[in-house]
Amino acid sequence: MTATYITTTIPYVNARPHVGYALELVQADVLARYRRGQGDAVRFQSGTDDNSLKNVLAAQAAGVEVREFVDRNAQAFVALGDALSLSVDDFIRTSLDPRHRPGVERFWRACAAAGDLYRQRYEGLYCTGCEQFYTPAELRDGRCPEHETLPQRVSEENWFFRLSRYAEPLREAITTGRLHIEPAGRRNEVLAFIDGGLADFSVSRPAERAGGWGIPVPGDPGQVIYVWFDALCNYVTALGYGSDDAAFRRWWASEGDRVHLLGKGVLRFHAVYWPAMLLSSGQPLPTRIFVHDYLTAGGRKISKSGAGAAALEPAALAADYGTDAVRWWLLREVPRVGDADFTVGRLVARADDELANGLGNLVNRVVAMIGKYRDGRIPDPGPVPPGGEDLDAAIRQAGERVGAALDGFDFRQATAAVWAIADEANRFVNRVRPWDLAKAERAGQAPARLDAVLGLLARACSALGRELLPFLPDAAARIARQCTPRDMRLPVPSPVFRRLAPA
Numbered sequence: 001m002t003a004t005y006i007t008t009t010i011p012y013v014n015a016r017p018h019v020g021y022a023l024e025l026v027q028a029d030v031l032a033r034y035r036r037g038q039g040d041a042v043r044f045q046s047g048t049d050d051n052s053l054k055n056v057l058a059a060q061a062a063g064v065e066v067r068e069f070v071d072r073n074a075q076a077f078v079a080l081g082d083a084l085s086l087s088v089d090d091f092i093r094t095s096l097d098p099r100h101r102p103g104v105e106r107f108w109r110a111c112a113a114a115g116d117l118y119r120q121r122y123e124g125l126y127c128t129g130c131e132q133f134y135t136p137a138e139l140r141d142g143r144c145p146e147h148e149t150l151p152q153r154v155s156e157e158n159w160f161f162r163l164s165r166y167a168e169p170l171r172e173a174i175t176t177g178r179l180h181i182e183p184a185g186r187r188n189e190v191l192a193f194i195d196g197g198l199a200d201f202s203v204s205r206p207a208e209r210a211g212g213w214g215i216p217v218p219g220d221p222g223q224v225i226y227v228w229f230d231a232l233c234n235y236v237t238a239l240g241y242g243s244d245d246a247a248f249r250r251w252w253a254s255e256g257d258r259v260h261l262l263g264k265g266v267l268r269f270h271a272v273y274w275p276a277m278l279l280s281s282g283q284p285l286p287t288r289i290f291v292h293d294y295l296t297a298g299g300r301k302i303s304k305s306g307a308g309a310a311a312l313e314p315a316a317l318a319a320d321y322g323t324d325a326v327r328w329w330l331l332r333e334v335p336r337v338g339d340a341d342f343t344v345g346r347l348v349a350r351a352d353d354e355l356a357n358g359l360g361n362l363v364n365r366v367v368a369m370i371g372k373y374r375d376g377r378i379p380d381p382g383p384v385p386p387g388g389e390d391l392d393a394a395i396r397q398a399g400e401r402v403g404a405a406l407d408g409f410d411f412r413q414a415t416a417a418v419w420a421i422a423d424e425a426n427r428f429v430n431r432v433r434p435w436d437l438a439k440a441e442r443a444g445q446a447p448a449r450l451d452a453v454l455g456l457l458a459r460a461c462s463a464l465g466r467e468l469l470p471f472l473p474d475a476a477a478r479i480a481r482q483c484t485p486r487d488m489r490l491p492v493p494s495p496v497f498r499r500l501a502p503a
């Protein structure tokens, strides 16, 4: 059985989660559910980055103890598991989890033993939002390209990681596909960054500047480990690296697939720093990295705080419009490459058009017709009836099309393959008009025709229940219930989706 390890990034908990982060969670969940359905052993990992200096600053600004502040916000991220119907296997909180600190310390010592850590005085321009140093050339008009804030000039003595040693091995891993980065534009971006020359990077901060928050450097308690070094280690500490090696050996140091999902803003950390740290510590690299772009909301950059942030919380959206509607919008409308703009109006329109009217109506009609014309018994389908060829093809091809699309992290293509079944089925119903066939049948003509039509439509609904499972697990279960006979008969039809907009 193939072991597949799928991770999301672990966000700062300086504020509550927003819909942009829901995208990554839902994408990872789809992959996890799909792989489980294919018979893989899957471990789906998420968590929160509690040790960020940004959390400390946000807590101070809010006038709340750091521990209390971090715990409160982290709970909102934990709660997304239920709100979005995520099949998360494990959730790590870096400030609390007893597996984390010993693993980070072991990782640090492994890099030190490889000769890759050294102390040096450093002066540079630092963005606290990103928690990274920028060179003047990387700034935009002197401001952080990510936060558009002025960086601080910082001068201090830090531990450095010898990244410069790893340019060649990294380039080799990426160009051979041993470390596969999708989409290709992001792979090229990483290669260009490596070609530009890799400078050693700072991996510690004076404990004083970090407000005493974070993991002390082993053997040098005046320094705490840089939060990115700390946070990236979560991908292996959550598997017991440094505490219980059995899970680590199974999911990381094995032949399996190790897949990281992340946003474009943290690409360099995941595709350069993290693989270099793994090479230094003598551990295998991730096998695949998928980079998503960002969501905007009503044309504006989404921020975790600020006006309207509460209305864009994924849990609030799921409570108001349903988990299925939120997942469907994220999967159907966000392109594989390029930003997407979220509005509640778009979410509602997409859900009503495709879920309530398209899928829900179809299942309802088919179950009702089988109830009315065949007393709830699904007829033997027999050969595909004339006019049903396209629908038959959509049903037969869906599984393969979904698999190919998800292999390339194309969630829009994958959902399009499932949607094609509903679309073709609705077209088929309107074309063959089963109610006319029923009338003809009552007049004593061609009963086999209606059997074949209803049989094919029942097959379409069952296929929807099956193929939707990774994407809309709740709705898939409802559809499967509607399409499964009990005592030989289908249940009385009940709506699979509610309409969101007033009619």
Ligand SMILES: [Zn+2]
Binding pocket: 127, 128, 129, 130, 131, 144, 145, 146, 147, 148
């Ligand atoms: Zn920044």
